[in-house]
Amino acid sequence: MxxxxxxxxxxxxxxxxxxxxxxxxxxxxxxxxxxxxxxxxxxxxxxxxxxxxxxxxxxxxxxxxxxxxxxxxxxxxxxxxxxxxxxxxxxxxxxxxFDWPDGEWRGRPWEEAVLYELHIGSFTAAGDFTGAIDRLDYLVELGVTALEIMPVADFPGGRNWGYDGVLPFAPDAAYGRPEDFKRLIAAAHERGLMVLLDVVYNHFGPEGNYLHAYAPDFFNPRHETPWGAAINFDGEGSRAVRDFFVHNVLYWLEEFHLDGLRLDAIHAICDDSSPDIVEELAAAFKAVPGRARHVHMVLENERNQARYLTRDDFGRLLQGTAQWNDDIHHCFHVLATGETDGYYIDYAAEPARLLGRCLSEGFAYQGEASTFANGERRGEVSAQLPPAAFINFLQNHDQIGNRAFGERLSHLASPVAMEAVTAVLLLAPQPPLLFMGEEFATSQPFLFFCEFGPELARLVTEGRRREFSRFARFADPAVRESIPDPNARETFDACVLDWSAIERAPHRATLELYRKLLALRWQWIVPRLAGMGNGDPQLTMPSARTLAIDWRLGDGSRLKLLANLGEDPVDATPPTGQLLYASAGLDAAALASGRLPPWSVAWHLDSGDSR
Missing domain, CATH: 2.60.40.10 (Immunoglobulins)
Structure with a gap:
């Protein structure tokens, strides 16, 4: 084909x-x-x-x-x-x-999504599209159904996260040729895996963008951004610019047969027109030839604009399929680590309550004032949306890599806390996302890395270290100098996953936990997710760090979570129904007594209507 x-x-x-x-x-x-x-x-x-x-x-x-x-x-x-x-x-x-061998592939419904975010360059020692193929069978065995690949658009140098791309139609040569990427996608489809690609439509990278030299109308100086004048989606000449990105969507979905795209940071897109570019791109998704297959539009949006996730009365998508839910990450992180600096301050006072709101209503912030944003209100009402509209995660490239030393959550939280939050993540109705290596608690950090020309490289390194000067931990210039240089080869090398770890303790035990939980998800939960609407969620809090939530699934059964996410034991009424999972130290007798030990989680499924 x-x-x-x-x-x-x-x-x-x-x-x-x-x-x-x-x-x-x-x-x-x-x-x-x-x-x-x-x-x-x-x-x-x-x-x-x-x-x-x-x-x-x-x-x-x-x-x-x-x-x-x-x-x-x-x-x-x-x-x-x-x-x-x-x-x-x-x-x-x-x-x-290129001859495509996947003519029968129609994708997968979104309710089946278990996403695995990966960076092609550091996912394997080979660091290319072909090397990634070697790990697909492992991902299937893990219980993953979708790769979510960080941007591959051509970037300067041989190492980059991908968000400095300047040629948005060209897979970077460091990863292989276009047909190598197509072979990866076809190999994933052969194994039943969807493939989504991260694309960046809010800016171009700082090196190699020549558009200013011959197409200044590609940018609109009326909108100022951290990268200079905004991409021109709403000024004179914007039709050609909009077409450039509409075709980019169609190009990846048609020519590369991708199953979806993640639109990076749409909150950083400046567009006062109507329909705005996000709405026009959503229309492009619906216009993909052969639309009988499942194609998914995923958003990243700090503004929590629920309008882009609206469904009609029959549950059909009007625009975006789902959004990365940063709110739920921040709640998990504060609960598991106790960190409350930076944007975590907005979740410091009541992290469990806000986590419960994320699990039952979508966003934690639905129009409330943000302390971190100096009182600015953030978000829109989202309780009417189905859980499928929100992608939950404990970690992703941003939340790890934007730390000075790239620490993963497993480097910061106790093993018992990690088991508890993982059990909440993987069995909740929302589609979960894992970041590569998370499933075996990899020792490798995920640092910020790039490879710019000498002068820009110096500025990026200095800027990166200056960025952390406002944190007390980095007030001393000598400490800031210890932050890894993003342009150094060893910074990138430190991030390449060591796959031999999956055969060693304690990594093997973590991997087995993930496999067990995802197997339970597939056996008991996924078959019941379609048609659940918003799930009529019921949330109570037996204590400040304890959640009791149940949802009505698509077949009328009730999925029930009881979780103590604190350091002290609590008393709570045990839920009815079949016990699907109980964390270590929480046996049937303890549940029956209503006494929950610290960091304990239980999931039940009730086929009746009892609560």
């Missing part, structure tokens, strides 16, 4: 031979095409700032650059592949040359 997304820009091989090249460059009056380093070919100007040229003898594999009137040679912003990094020539790619 062949898959190719046709776009109004970039380099596109033609059916009868030759290649059509097209560039939007409204800031210049002439553009030349340099093909395989040969003499420059003038491109024809067309209306609206477009330049185009069809070269009959061009073919897949040719390298090309665009020459601007001042002599600057720039890569194609819609390049499908840049083999020599972001400053080098783009390569003509014939997407139709």
């Amino acid at each position: 062949k898959r190719q997304h046709s776009m109004p820009f970039g380099a596109e091989p033609l059916t009868g031979g030759g290649v059509r090249f097209r560039l939007w460059a409204p800031g210049v009056d002439a553009v030349g095409l340099q093909l395989d380093g040969a003499a420059e070919l003038p491109m024809s100007a067309a209306a609206g700032g477009w330049f185009e040229l069809t070269v009959a003898e061009a073919r897949a594999g040719n390298r090309y650059l665009f020459r601007l009137p001042d002599g600057l040679l720039v890569p194609d912003p819609a390049s499908r592949f840049n083999p020599d990094d972001v400053h080098g020539a783009s390569e003509v790619v014939d997407a139709a040359a």
